[in-house]
Amino acid sequence: MKLKYILLFVLLSTPVFGFAQKKYSYEAGQRFIKKAKKNLANDNYGKTKKHIEKAKNSSGGYCGLGAIMTDRVITLLEYELLTKQKKYDELLILLDSAKKQSYGGGTDELDSLEVQTLILKYGKEKVKSAFGKVDYFEITQNQNSFFYINSVYLEELKYTFYFTFRYNQTSTPDSAKPKLFIKEAQNRPFYSLLKN
Structure with a gap:
């Protein structure tokens, strides 16, 4: 009986790469990215941030490389937004985090x-x-x-x-x-x- 609980605990506490559920589909995520770009071009920072957050909560694609590329696009969009807002401390945190997640690429x-x-x-x-x-x-x-x-x-x-x-x-x-x-x-x- 104890063994079942231990196995259940291990299964529930171990992150499984690639199976994390995202709120939005890949296609929706791409639409959010386009909307974020459009709002950023029009200096609508509130809507830009909202669409970036939704894009982050979307599937990055159907393979690892697609997800990495989508993450990079989102990071660069967020970089552009924070630069326009002159939020330099947040920019440095964003870039440091992005580099640590890039696996050197x-x-x-x-x-x-x-x-x-x-x-x-x-x-x-x-x-x-x-x-x-x-x-x-x-x-x-x-x-x-x-x-x-x-x-x-x-x-x-x-x-x-x-x-x-x-x-x-x-x-x-x-x-x-x-x-x-x-x-x-x-x-x-x-x-x-x-x-x-």
Whole structure:
């Protein structure tokens, strides 16, 4: 008898990827995205937010890639809305969350948007100065995935900037060895925003 309750508890408390029920269908979600874009173009922020929330509660598609692409479209729409509203702290949280959920794919764009947001919030010279004072970066393994996360703490901004990985897939980076930030960053798209 106890075993049945234990099994029931395990079944009910274990998330099952892909079986989560969404309130709206994929097609409805696509309509919400279109409505959000239209309202955003007309600076109707309240309706834009409402449609974004409905799109988030819609099925992302019929395969993993479709869901990832839909999530990216929604994230970029939300980014545009929050930028227009000058809600920079919310933008930074949004981008950080999106990068952690991306499993390493397509995060160069998100890194660049994050640096743009820091520039909007603090000004280019202060952000350049903060990045300029960084010597080394840290490497940690993402708990939810197989990939590694690079990070630097920007003392001047009291902000930790996480950026995409670039490691040989057959080797594990030695996180104990200090890594020169400038050597890694200078070839990244986000770094071009800090020049001149």
